[in-house]
Amino acid sequence: MSSNAFPHIVEASTLAITWSDCGGKHATVTDVQPATIDMGSTETVTGTGTVDEDVSAAQVTATISAFGVKLTSCSGDGTKDIECDLPLGAGKIVVKALSYPIKAGTVTIAAEVTSAASLPSSLAKIDAHMTGVDQNGEDLICLDLHTAAEETVAAMPDCSTTACGTLCSCVESKCSSYYSSCAGDSQCNGILTCLLGCSCGDTTCSAACASSAGTLDTISTEVKTCGLGCVIHP
Numbered sequence: 001m002s003s004n005a006f007p008h009i010v011e012a013s014t015l016a017i018t019w020s021d022c023g024g025k026h027a028t029v030t031d032v033q034p035a036t037i038d039m040g041s042t043e044t045v046t047g048t049g050t051v052d053e054d055v056s057a058a059q060v061t062a063t064i065s066a067f068g069v070k071l072t073s074c075s076g077d078g079t080k081d082i083e084c085d086l087p088l089g090a091g092k093i094v095v096k097a098l099s100y101p102i103k104a105g106t107v108t109i110a111a112e113v114t115s116a117a118s119l120p121s122s123l124a125k126i127d128a129h130m131t132g133v134d135q136n137g138e139d140l141i142c143l144d145l146h147t148a149a150e151e152t153v154a155a156m157p158d159c160s161t162t163a164c165g166t167l168c169s170c171v172e173s174k175c176s177s178y179y180s181s182c183a184g185d186s187q188c189n190g191i192l193t194c195l196l197g198c199s200c201g202d203t204t205c206s207a208a209c210a211s212s213a214g215t216l217d218t219i220s221t222e223v224k225t226c227g228l229g230c231v232i233h234p
Contacts, residue, residue: 024143087123
C-alpha cells in the first residue's frame with residue numbers, strides 16, 4: 001500500500017497563467033508568456049508592452065492574494081530584484097531588476113515564478129496585482145496576473161491492497177465527504193494511513209492510530225470518528 005492514504009490535492013501538475021492590463025497611464029501590457037508553467041520548478045514569465053515616455057526611475061508594487069484574501073505584498077524601485085514570498089512554502093515571485101533609463105517604445109519585464117510541487121487548495125489560485133509609478137509620480141503600469149492549478153481529485157487506495165478490505169470499503173463509503181480536506185492535512189492523512197494498515201477487528205491498532213497523533217485538528221477528529229465507526233460497525 002502507498003505510504004499515504006490520499007495524494008495531495010494539487011501535485012505535479014501545471015499552473016495556468018492568465019492576465020489583463022488594468023490601465024496604467026503611460027504603459028500598456030500587450031502579452032504575457034508562457035501560458036502555463038510546471039509546478040515544482042522555477043520558470044521565467046515575461047511581460048511585453050509599450051511605454052509612451054522615457055522612464056528614468058520607478059516604484060513597483062506587487063500585491064499577492066488568494067480567493068480575495070491578501071497574502072503578502074512587496075515593492076522596490078526596480079534597481080534590484082523584487083521578491084514576494086508566498087506562505088506555507090508554496091513558492092515565490094521575483095520581479096527581475098530593470099535597466100534604467102527605459103526608452104519609450106517596446107519594453108519587456110521578466111519575473112521568475114517558483115512553485116512547490118504540491119499546493120494546498122487554499123493556494124491553488126493566486127492573483128498578483130502589479131502597479132508602477134514613474135519618476136513624476138504618475139501611474140506607469142498596471143497588470144493583473146492570475147495563476148491556477150487544476151486540482152486532483154483525492155482517491156482512496158485500492159482496497160484489495162489494504163490490511164482489511166472490509167474496513168477500507170466502509171471508510172471509502174462512509175467517509176468520502178472528508179477526502180479532499182484530509183488529503184491536504186498531514187495529521188489526518190497519517191491517521192487514515194495507519195488505520196488502513198490495521199487488520200480486520202483489531203481495535204487496539206485502530207485506537208492507537210488516533211491516540212498516537214496527539215491533539216487532533218478538526219478534520220482529523222472527523223475522520224477519527226468516521227473511521228473508528230467502521231472498525232466497530234464495518
